[in-house]
Amino acid sequence: MLPETSVAREAFRFLPSSPCFTLERLGNTRESLIHQLRAGDPRALARVISAVENRTPGWSELLKTLFPHTGHARILGMTGAPGAGKSTLVDQLARHYRKEDRTVGIIAVDPTSPYTGGAILGDRIRMQEHFCDPGIYIRSMATRGSLGGLARATADVTTVLDASGRDLIMIETVGVGQDEIDVVRVADITVVILVPGMGDDVQTIKAGIMEIADIFVINKSDREGAERVEREIRALQSLATRSDRWTPPIVKTIASEGKGIAELAAAIANYESYLQKENLALKRSVQNWQERLIEMLRDAFLEKARAQMSDGEMLRYAAEIAEHRRDPYTLIEQIVENSEPM
Amino acid sequence: MLPETSVAREAFRFLPSSPCFTLERLGNTRESLIHQLRAGDPRALARVISAVENRTPGWSELLKTLFPHTGHARILGMTGAPGAGKSTLVDQLARHYRKEDRTVGIIAVDPTSPYTGGAILGDRIRMQEHFCDPGIYIRSMATRGSLGGLARATADVTTVLDASGRDLIMIETVGVGQDEIDVVRVADITVVILVPGMGDDVQTIKAGIMEIADIFVINKSDREGAERVEREIRALQSLATRSDRWTPPIVKTIASEGKGIAELAAAIANYESYLQKENLALKRSVQNWQERLIEMLRDAFLEKARAQMSDGEMLRYAAEIAEHRRDPYTLIEQIVENSEPM
Numbered sequence: 001m002l003p004e005t006s007v008a009r010e011a012f013r014f015l016p017s018s019p020c021f022t023l024e025r026l027g028n029t030r031e032s033l034i035h036q037l038r039a040g041d042p043r044a045l046a047r048v049i050s051a052v053e054n055r056t057p058g059w060s061e062l063l064k065t066l067f068p069h070t071g072h073a074r075i076l077g078m079t080g081a082p083g084a085g086k087s088t089l090v091d092q093l094a095r096h097y098r099k100e101d102r103t104v105g106i107i108a109v110d111p112t113s114p115y116t117g118g119a120i121l122g123d124r125i126r127m128q129e130h131f132c133d134p135g136i137y138i139r140s141m142a143t144r145g146s147l148g149g150l151a152r153a154t155a156d157v158t159t160v161l162d163a164s165g166r167d168l169i170m171i172e173t174v175g176v177g178q179d180e181i182d183v184v185r186v187a188d189i190t191v192v193i194l195v196p197g198m199g200d201d202v203q204t205i206k207a208g209i210m211e212i213a214d215i216f217v218i219n220k221s222d223r224e225g226a227e228r229v230e231r232e233i234r235a236l237q238s239l240a241t242r243s244d245r246w247t248p249p250i251v252k253t254i255a256s257e258g259k260g261i262a263e264l265a266a267a268i269a270n271y272e273s274y275l276q277k278e279n280l281a282l283k284r285s286v287q288n289w290q291e292r293l294i295e296m297l298r299d300a301f302l303e304k305a306r307a308q309m310s311d312g313e314m315l316r317y318a319a320e321i322a323e324h325r326r327d328p329y330t331l332i333e334q335i336v337e338n339s340e341p342m
Numbered sequence: 343m344l345p346e347t348s349v350a351r352e353a354f355r356f357l358p359s360s361p362c363f364t365l366e367r368l369g370n371t372r373e374s375l376i377h378q379l380r381a382g383d384p385r386a387l388a389r390v391i392s393a394v395e396n397r398t399p400g401w402s403e404l405l406k407t408l409f410p411h412t413g414h415a416r417i418l419g420m421t422g423a424p425g426a427g428k429s430t431l432v433d434q435l436a437r438h439y440r441k442e443d444r445t446v447g448i449i450a451v452d453p454t455s456p457y458t459g460g461a462i463l464g465d466r467i468r469m470q471e472h473f474c475d476p477g478i479y480i481r482s483m484a485t486r487g488s489l490g491g492l493a494r495a496t497a498d499v500t501t502v503l504d505a506s507g508r509d510l511i512m513i514e515t516v517g518v519g520q521d522e523i524d525v526v527r528v529a530d531i532t533v534v535i536l537v538p539g540m541g542d543d544v545q546t547i548k549a550g551i552m553e554i555a556d557i558f559v560i561n562k563s564d565r566e567g568a569e570r571v572e573r574e575i576r577a578l579q580s581l582a583t584r585s586d587r588w589t590p591p592i593v594k595t596i597a598s599e600g601k602g603i604a605e606l607a608a609a610i611a612n613y614e615s616y617l618q619k620e621n622l623a624l625k626r627s628v629q630n631w632q633e634r635l636i637e638m639l640r641d642a643f644l645e646k647a648r649a650q651m652s653d654g655e656m657l658r659y660a661a662e663i664a665e666h667r668r669d670p671y672t673l674i675e676q677i678v679e680n681s682e683p684m
Binding site: 060063064067068070071282285286287288289290292293294296297298299300301302304305306314315317318319321322323324327328329330331332333335336 | 627629640647659660664665671673675677678
């Protein structure tokens with residue numbers, strides 16, 4: 001009765017599966033694949049990302065090998081409400097950086113479900129535009145791999161893009177839930193994109209992402225209400241001081257006309273200088289890694305746990321609980337303590 | 343540099359802590375507390391919910407004891423975009439059920455961060471209105487307890503309310519992210535609330551929650567664009583058939599004027615009959631429990647993992663990773679395999 005894309009199925013997707021599809025079958029040894037990736041080959045990049053995303057056997061060895069090559073890329077998180085014009089803004093910013101001859105990777109986290117097929121379609125349309133420029137690599141990811149899967153997958157793909165030598169990685173996501181906040185945590189710099197006229201309680205959306213914004217963008221700033229959005233941001237900012245004493249600037253853009261893009265790039269560069277000057281970049285990275293380690297531990301233990309239980313057992317337990325013949329709290333305790341549930 | 347309410351801190355909140363606040367200090371033995379709860383005492387209800395939410399020592403024993411008493415309540419998930427008028431609709435529906443002398447519990451999952459303090463304020467305002475009616479119990483929950491914490495906490499509070507004998511439990515949440523979809527999974531029946539004029543790509547919001555809707559509500563249906571929203575729902579519905587062959591009806595309401603509430607209650611009753619007739623209620627419950635068991639396992643393993651590592655160790659690992667002196671993938675493998683990281 002629930003759709004095919006239910007969370008349980010998605011969770012299984014990340015578990016060790018039968019090796020129906022191995023790196024060797026791709027016609028590459030791991031060494032040669034990584035060599036090609038590091039040399040900038042976009043096909044090698046796409047293969048490694050797919051292997052990591054799909055948990056193809058050998059994926060963790062790939063990440064282990066790639067990790068020491070990371071740390072070069074500047075990672076931008078770009079988040080905002082649906083309809084804020086994020087894709088257009090990200091594309092314009094990518095174009096700007098390409099003019100400076102910096103290579104760009106874009107990870108578009110698309111909340112559209114398989115129901116409407118939005119992610120794939122959007123990807124194709126956007127890929128086409130940049131088709132001739134190997135300096136821009138765009139990858140769409142759907143939000144269906146839940147249970148922390150999305151944040152983890154995004155972080156892993158960021159690792160691959162970083163190791164491939166991209167100068168800038170932009171992670172584009174809809175900033176409305178905890179998912180997105182987790183995703184953006186991978187970023188060095190977070191840009192929150194707002195738009196005038198989102199309705200009465202745009203506050204509700206803003207509140208959750210206010211805290212993670214290093215830079216605010218008011219896009220479609222020629223629309224009525226832009227001044228009001230700016231006043232609201234300022235009012236919320238006056239309620240609390242950040243521990244790093246940074247006051248996020250507000251940049252007005254009209255992304256569809258390319259207006260304000262240079263100003264946004266300047267604001268990003270300015271915050272980068274601030275991070276360097278105050279020696280905050282490493283501090284932030286340490287904090288992010290503390291949180292990511294917890295997530296990674298959780299996921300790893302879940303995989304271990306699931307590997308110990310067959311689908312049939314899980315179904316039987318669920319049925320017993322649904323019929324109130326078994327209490328789930330005791331069951332979980334028993335499994336975690338590694339004793340046999342009775 | 344990140345706010346105080348960072349995910350890691352929230353994760354720690356759920357871990358076994360020093361018993362600074364035990365059930366005994368509340369002046370109740372577990373048995374008498376549960377007896378009072380089952381007799382309908384709202385103070386006992388509030389205490390048990392707090393104990394479960396705050397993971398007060400003894401919380402899991404409480405849930406184990408209460409679980410066999412659950413299964414009576416009908417659980418409604420009410421979800422929709424910010425500004426859709428969910429609270430008003432839920433309040434009106436609660437009023438409707440109270441007229442039929444059915445007792446109601448409301449869990450309002452409020453996405454507003456502590457930054458603006460929305461949850462507490464909203465709770466107080468709403469509590470005041472129903473203050474004289476012990477047949478309505480309202481509990482607000484913030485979305486900050488992430489890492490699955492919110493979905494789990496909501497499910498646990500639902501267990502407590504169910505065991506307390508409430509006829510109906512309404513879980514009200516903002517339907518925009520995976521969090522909310524996880525929260526709503528606890529429900530027997532899911533109502534998705536839309537509103538005209540949400541902007542160009544209300545599609546983005548709808549797509550993710552289309553799949554979980556058993557009933558659609560177009561609230562504020564006197565506004566321009568109501569017909570368009572209805573057409574859009576129908577168009578999306580035409581793309582896929584649900585495996586249970588149910589076509590979610592569309593109910594138009596103006597909650598602020600109490601219009602359409604009886605029709606909504608009738609639509610809910612109608613779907614209930616369908617579930618019973620087709621013997622689908624149990625099937626759905628089994629499916630939900632399969633997914634919840636995975637979440638519970640994950641959370642339990644997270645607690646176990648965290649208990650094995652001191653904050654100091656975690657900080658040291660994070661710093662080594664941030665400086666690229668250690669690769670996180672190997673570290674996690676070592677911890678999960680229970681070998682000593684080097």
